[in-house]
Amino acid sequence: MTPPVADGPKTTYAAAAPTTPSKAAVTTANGTHIKPPQPTPDHKTSDDPREDNLHLAIAKHPYGGAANLRDVFTNQDTAFSYDKRDQLGLRGLLPPARQSLSVQLLRVTKQLRNKSTPLEKYVFLASLRQTNTRLFYALVMEHMEECLPLIYTPTVGEACQKFSEIYRRPEGLSISLEDKGRVAELVDNWPVPSGAPRIAVITDGSRILGLGDLGWNGQGISIGKLSLYVAGAGIHPRATVPIVVDLGTNNKKNLEDPLYLGLRRERPGTDEYVEFLDEVMEALHAKYPNLIIQFEDFTSENAFMFLERYQNKYPMFNDDIQGTGSVILAGFTNAARIAAKESGKPLWDQRILMAGAGSAAVGVGKQLLSFFMRQGLTEDEARERVWIFDSKGLVTRDRGDKLPDHKVYFARTDNEGKQFKSLADAVDYVKPTALVGLSTVRGTFDETVIRKVADMNKRPIIFPLSNPTDNSECTYEEAVRFTEGRVLFAAGSPFPEIDASQSPTGKRLIPGQGNNFLVFPGIGLCAALCKASRITNEIVTESALALSDALTQAERDEGRLYPKTDRIREISRDIAVRCIQMANKQKVANDGGYTASMDEDQLRTWVQGEMWVPKYGGADDA
């Protein structure tokens, strides 16, 4: 993600030999025999030099010497062999000892653990990524559960709030409104000598987690999400582009902060905004036609507007609407199965009350409809089982305020003129089996609310999903205490487990983390590998079903609703496989029939082989 050395000739790349399953001819649905396409070394579907696959092998740096130490992708630091040191002119530029990646890992793990605050750890990890990318990813992958809350929620939230203050080196692409009319030039400046970037995460910084408008500082979110694409789905780090579109900020604190690195102006009106985003999307797509663009942390109205505007035009998706919808559908399905089994009620007999009516809540609400519809309910019957509640109360058609478009679909018409201003009153009225929190407000699920839902249900489902941790509608400890340990729980940010000795049930209790990071890497991996021309709603729903199916019996026995996070690569691979199959079914895969020609096992082997692994030597070596 960090640009390579700015001066000197560019690093050259060559594609590594891909792993391809051996295949004989296959019979198509219409009975003709086709030989699977013989993939070129990088599965190119055209001769366009930008159509590289995920393996971007790095050849020797032509200028050698110190350039190899400064290029974050080729740097091996103390692991450079003595031969390589001679070959590259590195003698004398490194300490005499030669150490392996595993010894380097011991050192950086120690250095990480010696930092006292999460933010210091974040800065340490960012500096490592900006110095030796492979070592950074090896560290993150070896200690996934420890590093995830540092490079992602909750610490990434604090990092974004202080992003200008903790700035060390530029990372990613910053496209500001002042670049209007010349965005293509900026995109051209992105340093990828050969091979194309495959995944971009783009934010305008206007709604970072539950922390509001952070302006340019939101770039930390794009970087954090893409780190998970690499660590969690094996996208090559060189193939990722974190983007912030800086249109100014309405955050006074930032505007008055002398260290703030973004544009010092307030945000423009919608027309200017849309015109600018159109230019950005056109420029990115023109240069990189297969680039998958993930929209992240836009204010809800803009999130919906851009999804509608671009989803049938570019390979893009909105993570907060679609990724969140998918991950919650998966966890909810798993929770509902447990609740139904223990209560003896039918699986579809769920009533979901959502606190929050923004992009995340409406995205989740819409995705949850497919849960009910798979049980045989019609769309209208399914919709009747979802209530949304915002800062003004239960969302009804006759509440008296003008509802934005995205709330209208779930606005109730069956409330007989009654309005419900407090969540506790809404709980009495709705009698929910499940509470889903996407309100950004800590304490929304207070003791009264949780106890009411606990009284109504044998196994209440409570998902406080707002991020970061301080914005979570309730803590795990509270949910457990107020339900005597009966809660089926998932939160957006990680919460600690409850030890058997502290647990009201006498058993160890494990909270779920219902966060879109469990699905977006797999969706993106699918789209990048099959060169999807669109990311359809069906692909997103398939990612939820694949995630739900990924839970093992051992994980179910532990009471988990989601797979363990240290299995993220396996999960992303399996999600990618199912999504590629769906992409082929929907004819949006654009790889010349290559992935369509494989059966599921072959596809899994191939996807696994395409996933980048941080190591020295081999294709990636300097």
Ligand SMILES: NC(=O)c1ccc[n+]([C@@H]2O[C@H](COP(=O)([O-])OP(=O)(O)OC[C@H]3O[C@@H](n4cnc5c(N)ncnc54)[C@H](O)[C@@H]3O)[C@@H](O)[C@H]2O)c1
């Ligand atoms: N877990 C995940 O994977 C995930 C994914 C996406 C978003 N989120 C989180 O969801 C939150 C919301 O995101 P968004 O884009 O929808 O934001 P948003 O600001 O558009 O929506 C917030 C909604 O909450 C409502 N609200 C405010 N105060 C409330 C209260 N006291 N009670 C009930 N509702 C209240 C608002 O009226 C609004 O409808 C953020 O904190 C974000 O971090 C989590």
Ligand SMILES: O=C(O)C[C@H](O)C(=O)O
């Ligand atoms: O970034 C996250 O942790 C999840 C989600 O996309 C959010 O906006 O909160």
Ligand SMILES: [Mg+2]
């Ligand atoms: Mg988000």
